Amino acid sequence: xxxxxxxxxxxxxxLLLGVHLADRLLGAPVxxxxxxxxxxxxxxxxxxxxxxxxxxxxxxxxPESLAAYRFHLQMRERWRDRRAYLAHLATLAVQPTAKDRxxxxxxxxxxxxxxxxxxxxxxxxxxxxxx
Numbered sequence: 682x683x684x685x686x687x688x689x690x691x692x693x694x695x696l697l698l699g700v701h702l703a704d705r706l707l708g709a710p711v712x713x714x715x716x717x718x719x720x721x722x723x724x725x726x727x728x729x730x731x732x733x734x735x736x737x738x739x740x741x742x743x744p745e746s747l748a749a750y751r752f753h754l755q756m757r758e759r760w761r762d763r764r765a766y767l768a769h770l771a772t773l774a775v776q777p778t779a780k781d782r783x784x785x786x787x788x789x790x791x792x793x794x795x796x797x798x799x800x801x802x803x804x805x806x807x808x809x810x811x812x
Contacts, residue, residue, distance in 0.1 A: 683696070684696075691757075691758050691759060691762055692756075692758075693758065694722070694724055694725060694728075694756060694758050695756050697715070697718060697719045697722055697725045698719075698725050698728050698729060698732075698756070700715055700716075700719060701716070701719035701720070701725055701726075701729050702729055702732060704716055704719075705729065705733075706733075706736075724755060727755070728752065728755055728756065731748075731752055750770065753766065754766055754767070775796060775799060776799075777792075777795035777796060777798065777799050778799070780802065781795050781798050781799045781802050782795060784798060784801075784802040784805070785798050785802075
């Protein structure tokens with residue numbers, strides 16, 4: 682039931698990663714066939730190593746870090762899903778935020794101008810070191 686649902690959602694890799702980490706880090710009981718599938722899946726092994734590094738050896742990575750985006754991209758099993766994720770990130774990159782609206786307060790009627798303000802605000806933040 683769980684596996685067919687994961688397959689339908691194209692998230693088998695994510696489920697295998699979670700089960701593998703539960704087994705490896707918490708000693709949770711995992712059925713042999715599931716443990717074997719996780720152990721032989723190269724992508725799951727790479728992602729598990731990254732999670733262990735993030736948890737125990739590397740300094741904390743902010744969620745918007747490039748490594749985190751790469752990790753989320755690796756979780757996608759099909760190229761179509763990876764393209765959709767990249768399109769989502771591109772949308773987020775250009776979509777105005779509250780910071781953009783605070784940077785240059787404009788009347789509501791001029792909201793579309795925030796798409797031009799956003800790159801200017803990001804450039805300003807990069808030059809000044811603002812976060």
